[in-house]
Amino acid sequence: MTEQRLHPRGKPLRTDVNPVRLLMCKIDGKDISAREDETILSVARQNGINIPTLCHLDGLSERGACRLCIVEVKGAPRLLPSCVTLVRQDMEVTTNSERVTAYRRKILELLFTERNHVCSVCVSNGQCELQALSVELGMSHVHFDYIYPRHSIDATHSRFSVDHNRCVLCARCIRVCDEVEGAHVMDVMGRGITAKVITDLSQPWGDSETCTGCGKCVHVCPTGALSEKGKSVAEMTKRRQFLPYLQLMRKEGQK
Amino acid sequence: MNDNIKKTTPNGWTIENNGWALQDFEEQAAASSGKVKVATVWLDGCSGCHMSFLDIDEKIIGLADLIEIVYSPLVDIKQFPGGVDVTLVEGAVSSDEDEEKIHEIRNGTNLLISFGDCAVTANVPAMRNQFKVDDVLTRAYVENATFNQQIPRFGVPRLLKKARPVHEIVNVDLFLPGCPPPSDAIYYVLGELLEGRIPDPKGKTRFGA
Ligand code: SF4
């Protein structure tokens, strides 16, 4: 049984009878050849060009949730998220113009103002992708007023807890639970600033009958939002090696 | 206020120039004792940033030849003097007293540095911001107190509705995040300023460091 693989825009992938075309594009002035079913992000990374990302994780489907991977494409009036935009013939991409970096900074600053990030007392201090991005993008402070919203912590699960104060709504947990574990325990409830990750039908995680307790969500979470119980400040190390490994094993198993 | 020139250092950390000029330090130093006037202030913070400052250890002796600490919890002066070249502010702005002070400090300072996460993000002091001030005080002084349960109302500063980062109240020229900023980062920033260069603390500190 071969499941039909889809590329990020949902179109069926080309097959042997309908092979993938190669094309030429330009990223940061560099001439690059790419497959037509690849995203700008993936092509850039293969060619040693770094684009910052937060919601993207190798091994999961793309969501386009964080917008940190935006790039400038010649002829396009708005900035495009490179993790969900496919390359095209003769496309000219700029990954680090002043306009792009300024918007990235703003997006990152807004992520910090929307929830309560207190790195100094966070389980993920020193191990957090959001915190690392603040260094990478040179964010020494935020230019917007902090919102200081009131958020809860759900520690009802016997081994894990979720602290919504630290969540960036990247949906990695939701995707890994659905696509890899196959349990689909998590989802997003609400919209915009009131959006929140929930377990089951917004029931306490500890009462969930669908959660297998695999811990995959905890380890893909880029921030301190999901953690193992018993971890203190800066102790929560995330181990993601399982993901590419599992994907590879499953691909082999399908043959 | 002064014209707001934005400078971006080679590594991308922005420094908002609110009209200060680096050569001022040398001029002022020449005009007065020959030393750059530095103040350090402790608002709503734990004093950890000041401890990290002292952790510069023996290098602080070299600094002492070039700077004069004109106001600080470390020295015995009660009134902020004004005409200060560089002021390091630790802590968030949390009370009416902090607010009054920070305006006075801004007016009397050439270059104002937000010193540490509490000053830069409001950090731990802001964890109370999710709750009403009265609820916080009741929790601390009534519910969790064994003896003498009462909320102190006299002779203490009144808490503002929210603890705020310094730059939400006054203009800040330079940001040095970290909880606390490592002493090497502090030494680097002061050293660069004394050399007449704009410090670029990227990679030397971060939030929560
Ligand atoms: S989740 Fe990351 S950015 Fe947020 S408080 Fe924790 S360490 Fe800091």
Ligand code: SF4
């Ligand atoms: S522990 Fe596993 S099954 Fe439970 S929510 Fe996380 S990913 Fe899903």
Ligand code: SF4
């Ligand atoms: S809990 Fe973690 S993985 Fe899930 S959406 Fe929030 S930040 Fe992302």
Ligand code: FES
């Ligand atoms: S990485 Fe592309 S939108 Fe998040």
